[in-house]
Amino acid sequence: MITRRTFLTATTAVTAGVAMGITGQADAGQESHMKKFSGPHEMPKGLTLLSIANADGTETLGIKTASAVIDVRKASHLLGIPAPMTMEELLREGNAAGLTRIAAGSGNAKIKPALLDEANITHGRLFSNPGKIVCVGLNYKRHAKEIGMQEPRVPPLFNKFNNALAAHNCTIDLPPRDISYKFDYETEMLIVIGKSARNVPEADALNYVAGYCTANDFSARDLQLELPSSQWMIGKTLDKFAPIGPYFVSADLVGDPNNLKLETRVNGEVRQSWNTNDFIFNTQQMIAYISKHWTLEPGDIIFTGTPHGVILGYPKDKQVWLKAGDEIVSSIEKLGELKFKLA
Numbered sequence: 001m002i003t004r005r006t007f008l009t010a011t012t013a014v015t016a017g018v019a020m021g022i023t024g025q026a027d028a029g030q031e032s033h034m035k036k037f038s039g040p041h042e043m044p045k046g047l048t049l050l051s052i053a054n055a056d057g058t059e060t061l062g063i064k065t066a067s068a069v070i071d072v073r074k075a076s077h078l079l080g081i082p083a084p085m086t087m088e089e090l091l092r093e094g095n096a097a098g099l100t101r102i103a104a105g106s107g108n109a110k111i112k113p114a115l116l117d118e119a120n121i122t123h124g125r126l127f128s129n130p131g132k133i134v135c136v137g138l139n140y141k142r143h144a145k146e147i148g149m150q151e152p153r154v155p156p157l158f159n160k161f162n163n164a165l166a167a168h169n170c171t172i173d174l175p176p177r178d179i180s181y182k183f184d185y186e187t188e189m190l191i192v193i194g195k196s197a198r199n200v201p202e203a204d205a206l207n208y209v210a211g212y213c214t215a216n217d218f219s220a221r222d223l224q225l226e227l228p229s230s231q232w233m234i235g236k237t238l239d240k241f242a243p244i245g246p247y248f249v250s251a252d253l254v255g256d257p258n259n260l261k262l263e264t265r266v267n268g269e270v271r272q273s274w275n276t277n278d279f280i281f282n283t284q285q286m287i288a289y290i291s292k293h294w295t296l297e298p299g300d301i302i303f304t305g306t307p308h309g310v311i312l313g314y315p316k317d318k319q320v321w322l323k324a325g326d327e328i329v330s331s332i333e334k335l336g337e338l339k340f341k342l343a
Contacts, residue, residue: 036093037082037084037093037094037095037098039094039095039097040094041093041094041195041298042094042095042096042097043091043094043096043194043195043210043250043251044090044096044099044100044194044210044211044248044250045096045100045250045251045252046100046103046250046252046253047063047096047099047100047103047211047248047249047250047253048063048064048247048248048249048250048253049061049062049063049064049087049090049099049126049247049248050062050064050069050118050121050123050126050168050245050246050247050248051086051087051123051124051125051126051167051245052069052071052073052116052121052122052123052124053121053122053123053124053167054073054124058085059086059124059125059128060072060073060085060086060124061073061083061084061085061086061087061090061099062116062121063099063102063103063106064118064247065103065106067115068106068115068116068117068118069115069116069117069118069121070102070103070106070111070114070115070116071114071115071116072084072085072099072102072114073085074113074114075102075105075111075114076098076102078110078111078113078114079101079102079105079108079110079111081098081101081102081105082095082098083095083098083099083101083102084098084099086128087126087127087192087248087299088127088128088129088130088299091192091193091194091210091298091299092297092298092299094298122169123167123168123169123245123246124167125165125166125167125244125245126167126213126244126245126247126248127165127244127299127301128162128165129162130162130165130299130300130301131297131299131300132159132294132296132297132300132301133159133160133161133162133164133165133242133300133301133303134157134159134290134296134300134301134302134303135157135158135159135160135217135236135302135303136155136156136157136281136286136302136303136304136305137155137156137157137158137232137305138151138152138156138280138305139155139279139280139281139286139304139305139306140274140278140279140280140305140306140307140308141278141280142274142278142307142308143305143306143307143308143310143313144280145308146308146309146310146313147310147312147313151280152280154281154289155280155281155285155286155289155290157290158232158233158236159233159237160217160233160236160237160241160242160303161237163237163239164236164237164238164239164240164241164242165240165242165244166240166241166242166243166244166340167243167244167245168243168244168245168246168338168339168340169246169339169340170240170243170340170341171240171340171341171342171343172218172239172240172241172243172340172341172342172343173239173240173343174323174324174342174343175220175238179223180220180222180223180235180238181222181321182220182221182222182226182311182319182321183218183219183220183221183321183322183323183342184218184219184220184221184310184311184312184321184322185216185218185219185264185266185271185272185310185311185322185328185330186216186217186218186219186306186310187214187215187216187262187263187264187272187306187307187330187331187332187338188215188216188217188262188303188304188305188306188330189212189213189214189215189257189260189262189276189304189332189335190212190213190214190215190244190301190302190303190304191209191212191257191283191286191287191301191302191304192209192210192211192212192213192248192299192300192301193208193209193210193287193296193297193298193299193300193301193302194208194209194210194211194251194298195208195210195298196208196295196296196297196298197287197291197295197296197297198291198294198295198296199291199292200287200288200291200296201288202284202285202287202288203284205283205284205285205287205288205291206251206257206283206284206287208287208291208296209251209257209283209287210248210250210251210298211248211249211250211251211253211254212248212249212251212254212257212332212334212335213244213245213247213248213249213301213335214244214245214246214247214330214331214332214335214336214337214338215242215243215244215303215330215338216242216243216244216328216330216338216340217236217241217242217303217306218236218240218241218242218243219235219236219241219312220234220235220236220238220241221235221311221312221321222235223235223238224236225312242303243330243338243340244301244338245336245338246336246337246338246339247335247336249334249335249336253334254334254335255334257276257283258276258277258279258282258283259275259276259277260275260276260332260333260334260335261273261274261275261332261333262274262275262276262307262330262331262332262333263329263330263331263332264309264328264329264330264331265328265329265331266322266326266327266328267326267327268327271309271310271311272306272307272308272309272310273309274307274308274309275307276304278307279304279305280305283304286302286304287302290302322342323342324342324343325341325342325343326341326342327339327340327341327342328340328341328342
């Protein structure tokens with residue numbers, strides 16, 4: 001007799017198989033990545049990761065190597081190695097060893113169908129469902145000067161929502177002019193938390209970081225600053241106003257996050273060119289301060305502020321706001337170039 005339980009169990013299995021393009025019985029490799037990881041929680045080391053937007057609508061991890069990108073979903077099947085499929089799964093479950101094993105097997109003949117040319121990849125979102133998106137405002141000394149504000153005594157915090165998350169090479173569809181038209185770039189280093197952090201001392205703070213990314217805290221300045229009351233959240237979290245990528249780079253490959261060069265180019269013109277050594281609150285101080293107020297958890301991300309050179313800092317008669325058709329490139333030393341367009 002078919003009970004409700006057996007029907008649901010069978011339906012779930014069939015649905016999972018269809019989603020992965022499986023028409024017959026899954027082999028051991030195909031089953032491997034579906035099992036929830038229960039081993040020791042490890043943060044990634046020695047890894048540069050990206051997100052692949054697949055034809056079936058999913059977004060899964062890729063491992064960037066010197067010669068190719070390893071499609072983790074395919075490689076997991078081919079090698080029979082359980083591995084996380086997304087950044088959230090990696091950071092929350094801690095199966096970094098699975099990715100390390102797949103990366104180490106890049107010379108194995110079995111893995112050849114999983115080796116991709118990065119030029120042919122459509123990038124997905126590195127993060128789609130972080131627990132928290134924390135943003136630190138006004139965090140560069142020269143930036144504070146250019147907009148005529150005093151350096152803050154503590155890190156000013158605000159947030160974005162998941163609807164703002166966007167991928168490398170995305171297109172941001174701007175809202176109608178009657179909603180907003182003063183659009184501005186903000187290239188920022190993104191901190192990615194790798195383990196739970198509460199009341200963390202500055203001296204220990206970097207031990208909680210899984211890695212870093214290039215990001216852009218895209219902003220609508222009129223919504224942020226010119227409404228009857230300041231509306232930072234509205235001005236910062238419209239759809240796709242938080243592009244991140246193209247890579248997640250593990251902390252061990254980055255070294256000192258407080259000494260990285262940043263640059264923003266708009267239609268090829270350099271607009272920002274500075275260094276994270278101008279932070280008002282460095283990486284350790286930001287993590288320590290935030291963790292005093294709430295627990296930072298694996299997969300949480302922190303935007304760290306932008307240097308001088310934003311349009312808001314120009315004299316008012318020279319402020320030419322971003323518009324449809326503009327192309328923005330944000331680059332950070334060791335973390336790669338994030339590109340996106342406006343429409």
